[in-house]
Amino acid sequence: MSALRTAPPPVTAERSSATWRLIKAESTLCVRDKVGPLWGIGFPLILLIVLGSVSDLREPVADAGGLTYFDLYVPVLILFNLAILATASLPTTLAGYRENGVLRRMRTTPVGPARVLAAQLVANFVIAVVAMVLFIAVAGLGFGVGLPKHLPGFALAWLLAAAALLAIGLLITALAPGRGAATAIGTVLFFPMMFFAGLWVPISQMPPLLRNIAHYTPLGAGMGAFQDAYLGHFPSAVPLLTLAAYAVACAFVAVRWFRWE
Amino acid sequence: MPPVIEVRNLHKRYDDKIAVDDVSLTVQAGEIFGILGPNGAGKTTTVECIEGLRVPDRGEIRVLGLDPLHDRAELTRRLGVQLQAGHLPDRLQVAEALELYSSFYPEPADWRALLDGLGLTDKAKTRYAKLSGGQKQRLSIALALIGSPKVAILDELTTGLDPQARRDTWDLIEGVRSRGVTIVLVTHFMEEAERLCDRLALIDAGRVVMVDTPTGLTERARIEQRIQFRPSRPMDDHLLTSLPDVSSVTRRGELVIVTGNDNALNAVTGVLARNQIVAERLRVEQASLEDAFVRLTGRRPEPGHR
Numbered sequence A: 001m002s003a004l005r006t007a008p009p010p011v012t013a014e015r016s017s018a019t020w021r022l023i024k025a026e027s028t029l030c031v032r033d034k035v036g037p038l039w040g041i042g043f044p045l046i047l048l049i050v051l052g053s054v055s056d057l058r059e060p061v062a063d064a065g066g067l068t069y070f071d072l073y074v075p076v077l078i079l080f081n082l083a084i085l086a087t088a089s090l091p092t093t094l095a096g097y098r099e100n101g102v103l104r105r106m107r108t109t110p111v112g113p114a115r116v117l118a119a120q121l122v123a124n125f126v127i128a129v130v131a132m133v134l135f136i137a138v139a140g141l142g143f144g145v146g147l148p149k150h151l152p153g154f155a156l157a158w159l160l161a162a163a164a165l166l167a168i169g170l171l172i173t174a175l176a177p178g179r180g181a182a183t184a185i186g187t188v189l190f191f192p193m194m195f196f197a198g199l200w201v202p203i204s205q206m207p208p209l210l211r212n213i214a215h216y217t218p219l220g221a222g223m224g225a226f227q228d229a230y231l232g233h234f235p236s237a238v239p240l241l242t243l244a245a246y247a248v249a250c251a252f253v254a255v256r257w258f259r260w261e
Numbered sequence B: 001m002p003p004v005i006e007v008r009n010l011h012k013r014y015d016d017k018i019a020v021d022d023v024s025l026t027v028q029a030g031e032i033f034g035i036l037g038p039n040g041a042g043k044t045t046t047v048e049c050i051e052g053l054r055v056p057d058r059g060e061i062r063v064l065g066l067d068p069l070h071d072r073a074e075l076t077r078r079l080g081v082q083l084q085a086g087h088l089p090d091r092l093q094v095a096e097a098l099e100l101y102s103s104f105y106p107e108p109a110d111w112r113a114l115l116d117g118l119g120l121t122d123k124a125k126t127r128y129a130k131l132s133g134g135q136k137q138r139l140s141i142a143l144a145l146i147g148s149p150k151v152a153i154l155d156e157l158t159t160g161l162d163p164q165a166r167r168d169t170w171d172l173i174e175g176v177r178s179r180g181v182t183i184v185l186v187t188h189f190m191e192e193a194e195r196l197c198d199r200l201a202l203i204d205a206g207r208v209v210m211v212d213t214p215t216g217l218t219e220r221a222r223i224e225q226r227i228q229f230r231p232s233r234p235m236d237d238h239l240l241t242s243l244p245d246v247s248s249v250t251r252r253g254e255l256v257i258v259t260g261n262d263n264a265l266n267a268v269t270g271v272l273a274r275n276q277i278v279a280e281r282l283r284v285e286q287a288s289l290e291d292a293f294v295r296l297t298g299r300r301p302e303p304g305h306r
């Protein structure tokens, strides 16, 4: 009788192809969703080009090791991209999946809902890599901003920043009761985080109290590490550890408290 | 042969609402097993416990010999599920969804054939959010069958489908069954239950009222015949009420409505003939499964009734 299967199915091959297809599907969906590409890449890219054309921004910033205002905007916009993905794109999509029963439907398949989460993370990560490379290339080729002088240090700082921000996105998803709440929490978090990255005022120009706070915010720490790498040093321990701590703590809480339904 | 699905004394409550009080069921290999019952009877909760989506408070469940909670990986490969409220990402296209889901299973069915069988071929490139309710429903049926399951649990198979699509879906399900797939069908449509199901469980208020074939269920409800006609000339009700097989006579305008047991029709036509009355526009209503359903769930089972 066909109801009684004898040979176990070839699990591994199927699994890897399922994972790959999920990543493909989630990436396609991210692009169709437009939040990531438009607000995460398009908007900061235009900002970069506009700011690059303002000659006043080519003045060196005091206490920034000789970097100009525009030089500082390149890492700020790289962080802007991560912040959009973490506070708008990822939590809204995943909380929507939960609300609409997408994750529940996945629970009835051999693949399970955790891999949808993973595929979403990968899709957002890919968008972030594309954005980072694109911003650095446009700033370099278009406006003569040099590469970070300490490339491995920059790469490490970026990876830690991406991990911290995606973990924050997961945390928002885990804690928000629904899609609307996830969007609201994301928006409320976005502006202070970007403030402390120095979007409006460079960190070195902030009053001491704000500057001290900034160093311990995820984007402020990211900015500190990026700045070190741009100036040619391996980023100092405090910002790197701060980023790592955000990544680990947020991911832990998110995984611990994640609700699938 | 061991049963494909075995549920024993299932009990499940949400906070203070008992959704499933005491349900026991056995589904045999190759049959289409229907679950009928009024809204809120606990049908969805029961099948979701069988699927391993909900954790029962008490009771034992085996599907293909597997425990739905502990043997999830194995069970999900062999069980196809259509959820009452299932969803996909809004921007995912129909063909993409089918291709994606078919990659989840070790021996997937041909998704193009499924698409065709469910009349969705011209919607292959349409996004989920742009589908009509019935089209979403059809896609959800396709996804339940995509993994070539040994057992399929379909919650409200044809709710929201137009009559033609409903009939096409029935054909599809009969085709699936003829390949040896065991099917559990939660339904509100008596016609569907009568046409597809080998056996039915009637669930009310979290309990199984009875399990029988569609015909058996109808017979056990002991519903009376209803005879309706227009007498060709005025007549006295007493002619009919005096018959032992007749239990009631009522009038609606010029129509006479008689209810009674299986012999009532013979008795009534006999009396009318003897009195030279012709029964015009004669209509006889046999008890349907729907009548049985109303009759059997209209009153609660007595306390202590198991």
Ligand SMILES: Nc1ncnc2c1ncn2[C@@H]1O[C@H](COP(=O)(O)OP(=O)(O)OP(=O)(O)O)[C@@H](O)[C@H]1O
Binding pocket: B014, B015, B017, B018, B019, B020, B037, B038, B039, B040, B041, B042, B043, B044, B045, B046, B084
């Ligand atoms: N998640 C839940 N939380 C609380 N109560 C629930 C939940 N799901 C269902 N119920 C309650 O449990 C009872 C049984 O629900 P269930 O969905 O199993 O009924 P059903 O027989 O499938 O009904 P329908 O025919 O309307 O689909 C209902 O009274 C319902 O209100």
Ligand SMILES: [Mg+2]
Binding pocket: B043, B044, B045, B084, B155
């Ligand atoms: Mg239901």
